[in-house]
Amino acid sequence: MARSAALRLPSISRTSGRRLRRLTTPEGVSFSVELADRGERLGAVLIDLAIMIALLIATTLTLAWAFSQTGLGGIGLSLFLLSFFLLRNFYFTFFELRWHGATPGKRLIGIRVADRNGGRLVHGAVFARNLMRELEMFLPIMLLFSGQGWADNAWIELLTWVWILIFLLIPFFNKDRLRIGDIVGGTWVITAPRHELRSDVVDKSAAPPVPAATAGGRAVAFTRAQLDIYGIYELQTLERVLRDKGPNAAETQKAVADRIIKKIQWDGDPATRPRAFLDAFYAALRQELETRMLFGERRESKDDVKRP
Amino acid sequence: MAKITLKSYEFRREREGTWRELEELVRRAEKRGLKVLSAAELLRLPHLYRATMSSLSVARAISLDQNLLSYLESLCARGYFIVYGANAGFLDGLKRFLAEGFPGAVRHVRYHVLAAALLMAVGIFAAHMLVSSDSDWFYTIVGESMAQGRTPTATTEELREVLFDDDKPAAQMLQLFATFLFTHNASVGMFSFALGFALGLPTALLMLYNGLIIGALSALYASRDLSVELWGWLSIHGTTELLAIALCGGAGLHIASGILFPGVHGRLETLARNGRRAGVIVIGSVLMFFVAGLLEGFGRQLVTDTAARYTIGGAALLCWMLYFWRAGRVRDHG
Numbered sequence: 001m002a003r004s005a006a007l008r009l010p011s012i013s014r015t016s017g018r019r020l021r022r023l024t025t026p027e028g029v030s031f032s033v034e035l036a037d038r039g040e041r042l043g044a045v046l047i048d049l050a051i052m053i054a055l056l057i058a059t060t061l062t063l064a065w066a067f068s069q070t071g072l073g074g075i076g077l078s079l080f081l082l083s084f085f086l087l088r089n090f091y092f093t094f095f096e097l098r099w100h101g102a103t104p105g106k107r108l109i110g111i112r113v114a115d116r117n118g119g120r121l122v123h124g125a126v127f128a129r130n131l132m133r134e135l136e137m138f139l140p141i142m143l144l145f146s147g148q149g150w151a152d153n154a155w156i157e158l159l160t161w162v163w164i165l166i167f168l169l170i171p172f173f174n175k176d177r178l179r180i181g182d183i184v185g186g187t188w189v190i191t192a193p194r195h196e197l198r199s200d201v202v203d204k205s206a207a208p209p210v211p212a213a214t215a216g217g218r219a220v221a222f223t224r225a226q227l228d229i230y231g232i233y234e235l236q237t238l239e240r241v242l243r244d245k246g247p248n249a250a251e252t253q254k255a256v257a258d259r260i261i262k263k264i265q266w267d268g269d270p271a272t273r274p275r276a277f278l279d280a281f282y283a284a285l286r287q288e289l290e291t292r293m294l295f296g297e298r299r300e301s302k303d304d305v306k307r308p
Numbered sequence: 309m310a311k312i313t314l315k316s317y318e319f320r321r322e323r324e325g326t327w328r329e330l331e332e333l334v335r336r337a338e339k340r341g342l343k344v345l346s347a348a349e350l351l352r353l354p355h356l357y358r359a360t361m362s363s364l365s366v367a368r369a370i371s372l373d374q375n376l377l378s379y380l381e382s383l384c385a386r387g388y389f390i391v392y393g394a395n396a397g398f399l400d401g402l403k404r405f406l407a408e409g410f411p412g413a414v415r416h417v418r419y420h421v422l423a424a425a426l427l428m429a430v431g432i433f434a435a436h437m438l439v440s441s442d443s444d445w446f447y448t449i450v451g452e453s454m455a456q457g458r459t460p461t462a463t464t465e466e467l468r469e470v471l472f473d474d475d476k477p478a479a480q481m482l483q484l485f486a487t488f489l490f491t492h493n494a495s496v497g498m499f500s501f502a503l504g505f506a507l508g509l510p511t512a513l514l515m516l517y518n519g520l521i522i523g524a525l526s527a528l529y530a531s532r533d534l535s536v537e538l539w540g541w542l543s544i545h546g547t548t549e550l551l552a553i554a555l556c557g558g559a560g561l562h563i564a565s566g567i568l569f570p571g572v573h574g575r576l577e578t579l580a581r582n583g584r585r586a587g588v589i590v591i592g593s594v595l596m597f598f599v600a601g602l603l604e605g606f607g608r609q610l611v612t613d614t615a616a617r618y619t620i621g622g623a624a625l626l627c628w629m630l631y632f633w634r635a636g637r638v639r640d641h642g
Contacts, residue, residue, distance in 0.1 A: 100393035124584030186580025
């Protein structure tokens with residue numbers, strides 16, 4: 001069925017279905033979580049590295065200034081070594097422990113670490129996943145900076161780089177986007193999107209005094225057969241169309257209304273406003289589908305035909 | 309218009325207050341942590357959370373409002389992280405780590421630790437034999453920078469000096485030395501953990517290499533009849549440090565065994581379990597390295613009597629053994 005070029009339905013993110021995973025809580029209820037995509041994770045790590053470097057520079061300057069005043073050079077050097085060591089190795093661990101799986105970078109992007117089995121994020125998991133960064137991040141960085149010939153043998157150098165490449169590419173080769181730190185710690189990284197509760201679509205059509213939907217004041221009504229055509233998928237698409245407040249909303253609604261009228265062969269008043277028609281159709285269709293659902297019958301879409 | 313008789317609509321009207329209340333609590337807790345909630349609110353939180361969870365189940369069964377379902381899912385997820393994400397306070401966590409977590413994990417991997425220690429012993433023995441027979445091996449095994457003048461070309465007096473440094477360096481130098489050693493050893497330890505992922509072979513090699521260096525040094529000093537003094541010098545901090553290195557090697561091997569021998573639960577599950585245990589062990593080892601660094605930096609330069617050095621080293625080893633053997637064991641086996 002060809003769609004007209006002007007019709008831009010709000011896109012249903014089919015791709016997010018691939019990224020959803022089930023998390024079962026100890027209560028036995030499971031809900032979906034969405035895996036963070038690689039761009040988000042990379043962004044978070046880069047932000048964290050930037051913060052780490054900034055902290056390091058700040059510490060160095062502070063120590064240098066403080067000890068130039070008091071002249072205790074040796075202690076300054078020790079403190080510097082110590083803070084460098086602590087920052088480099090325990091920055092991530094500290095934050096992921098303290099903020100239950102979030103670092104400043106992750107928080108900014110809106111992702112967090114969670115246990116893969118739905119349990120609590122235990123200390124060992126945080127330790128393990130961050131200690132693996134030695135292999136994934138710091139080793140390559142060090143090797144890059146140490147220049148040529150750090151190993152006597154060119155083969156060893158090549159082999160090491162091959163290993164490193166394998167580690168870096170592992171997230172691309174498994175469906176849960178686990179890096180080796182996640183594999184060893186039993187964790188994964190998910191987004192925690194916040195959804196707002198908007199008022200029920202059905203509510204809108206009831207509350208304000210709606211001017212008569214049709215010229216003749218007749219209510220917009222549908223027969224059982226007309227409500228039998230679409231399924232849940234179409235209902236939820238319609239919900240999105242009705243919630244859309246963008247600049248093309250009215251145009252889209254008119255196009256959708258026309259399409260539906262044609263499909264169900266509705267013979268009501270042609271002067272009905274598209275919005276009113278859609279509101280009424282939505283309410284009626286939802287009532288129909290929800291009632292059927294209560295009897296255990298879920299009609300997923302218009303192609304989902306289960307006739308006995 | 310026809311009157312709205314949607315069950316889902318009625319359901320929502322009834323329960324929306326609860327959800328809004330939970331949302332508010334969750335929002336505040338996400339921003340500043342659980343401590344900003346009052347006692348009454350903390351008591352209410354699990355109740356609201358369970359009620360919202362049950363609302364989610366009901367909504368899935370009776371409602372087709374996509375916005376409502378997404379909202380409830382995300383609210384339940386956020387609530388779940390708040391309710392189940394809370395950890396004990398830092399001090400409590402530390403106490404439990406030191407009292408049960410760390411020793412328990414070490415007991416679990418004792419065979420891997422033994423294997424790592426064995427590899428080190430093999431390295432020590434092999435290097436000792438090699439360097440004793442032909443001192444050129446020393447240069448192959450121990451690099452110039454690590455030797456710091458302790459080479460076969462050094463005189464016996466020079467070597468002895470290193471062991472019993474008489475001019476007391478300023479306090480800062482001790483600290484610097486100790487700090488450097490601590491950070492260096494801890495990094496090596498963490499690295500050998502991470503290398504466990506590469507199927508344990510690099511970890512085993514690292515253990516061997518550690519042993520080789522010690523063996524070469526011991527052969528050098530043995531050739532000048534300074535064996536006893538050398539081992540005294542090493543043992544103050546060495547017992548702790550070598551034990552910690554063996555623990556890290558054992559942790560790395562434990563990860564490798566998770567990959568190679570998954571057992572009943574499957575590779576990913578076993579790896580996750582082993583990885584967590586190994587992570588706990590390595591963090592504990594870092595603490596041990598810290599202790600060893602203190603012992604090395606201060607003890608070694610300040611305590612110069614060889615017998616005393618042996619005593620300290622032996623006592624330290626005994627303490628660690630007792631700690632790992634007994635700490636956190638469940639008392640009754642009834």
